[in-house]
Amino acid sequence: MADFGAGDIDAFRSDARAWLAANYPAELRDPEAKTDPEAVWGGRAFAGGTDPQAVWTQRMGAKGWTTPTWPKEYGGAGLSPAEARVLDQELAAGRYRPGVLAFGIWMLGPVLLEYGTEEQKKTFLPPIVRGEIRWCQGYSEPGAGSDLASLATRCEDKGDHWLINGQKVWTSYADKADWCFCLVRTDTSKKHEGISFVLIDMRTAGVETRPIQLISGESPFCETFFTDVKIPKDHLVGQVNGGWEIAKRLLQYERQNISGGFGGGGGAGGSAADLPVVAKSYNGADDTGRLADSDLRQRITRNEMDFRSLRMTIARTAAEARASNGPSAATSIIKFAAAEFAKERSELMVESMGHQGLGWEGDAFTPGELTATHGWLRSKGNSIEGGTTEVNINVVAKRVLGLPDPK
Structure with missing residues (x-):
């Protein structure tokens, strides 16, 4: 493809549209196409694979x-920001599936670009782009959840390597990940200033993962154990004891991308666009074609308005982030x-279905009804992952509004 200048966006759009149409696997054009759901996350298991989603990942990468x-x-x-916006528009217009969904892209990559050495960037970023490495996040611990800076996983300097011992919890997809970006304690005499940021190959001896089953029946989270795990010295990112700054930056990127997922109207509870249709199919319509239940109609409308406002706000802050070279406390x-709106949407979806929205299994319920129930239960985690709602409110109070600590 040719390189286009800032003044030739229309030509870039035309060229991008043609490339997407010519390279999108035919099997994925069917919305009911059967493909391995894990393929979209990439990783060693799918690098070079022939699953249609894996092929799409390879081409996009x-x-x-x-x-x-x-x-x-x-x-x-x-690409320039303008070209990237055009590409996003063409991907959405053509209803193309994502090339890859990856923590490496959303969280690790941006901080490596900012804090990593040149060697780290050249080693880890290209495989992330191509979807060849799947990453997990080693932050929370059994004794350090909301107070992340209290983490106790030790990382000792052994001269020619680091030695890690400790435990992480709620590690998303750790059992399927190739690598882990992890917060460790390199100085026990200080709290925030004693934390470092390291990269760990999950195949290293001493790394063990155990999936945790959730109320929804899924097990996307794991306990992760490190027992005398040795990693190379150059797998430390930034400065020794300088990991807290990186951790905060990465959390900003994580929250931005979690919000973006909700803002798109998707998520565990189903599409926001589907909610009015589902509600009408279960509750009927009045003479004007509107949802018959006026109270339910009002609450669904309010939720849709909230999501539209959220999407516009996300777009605005994303543009501001690009202009200022990173996300803000906003x-x-x-x-x-996003977490509150998503939980509300899931509750409205289940309520709209009545008792059919409370099924767990069995032929008495349709797949959509079962998905709504499981999605409603899963949505309870929206206010926990990426920083609990309570912590987020504190961050807003202190960092955004500048309020003093309570006495």
Whole structure:
């Protein structure tokens, strides 16, 4: 593909549209296409695979379009913000599936670009772009959840390597991950200033994962144990005892992307766009074609308005983040709102279905009804992951509003 200047966006759009149409696997054009749901997350298990989603990941990754604004020298496409917006628009207009969904893209990659050494960038970023490495996040611990800075996992300097011992919990997809970006304690005499940020190969001896079953019946989270785990010295990112700054930056990116997922109207509870249709199918319509239950109609309308406002706010803050070279504390406001709106949407979906929205299993319920029930239960985690609602409110109070600590 040719390189387009800032004044040739229309030509870029035309060229991008043609490339997407020519390279999207035919099997994925069917909305009911059967493909491995894990393929979209990438990783070693799918690198070079023939699953249609894996093929799409490979094509998008080779193009650099999984990370369109990342520099070309690290595998990205090096697109301008304007070109990246056009690409997003064309992907949405064509209803193309994501090239890859990855914590490496959403969280680790941006902080490596900011804090990593040149060698770390060249080693880890290109495989992230191509979807060849699947990452997990080693932050929370049994004794350090909301107070993350109290983490106790030790990382000792052994001269030619680091030695790690400790435990993490709620590690998303740790049992399927290839690598882990992890917070560890390198100085026990200080709290925030004694934390470092390291990268751990999950195949290393001494790493063990145990899935945790949730109320929804799924097990996306794990307990992760490190017992005398040795990692190379150059797998420390930034400065020794400088990990807390990186951790805070990464959490901003995480909250921004969690919010973006909710803002798109998807999530565990189903699409926001589907809610009015579902509600009408179960509750009927009045003479004007509107949902017959006026109270339910009002609450669904309010939720739709909230989501539209959220999407516009996310778009605005994303543009501001690109202009200022990173997300701001406003991501905590958005993450709080997104979690609340998503939980409300899931509750409205189940309520709209009546008793059919309370099924767990069996032929008495349709797949959509079962999905709504499980999604409603899963939505309870929206106010926990990426920083609890209570912590987010504190961040907003202190960092955004500048309120003093309570006496």
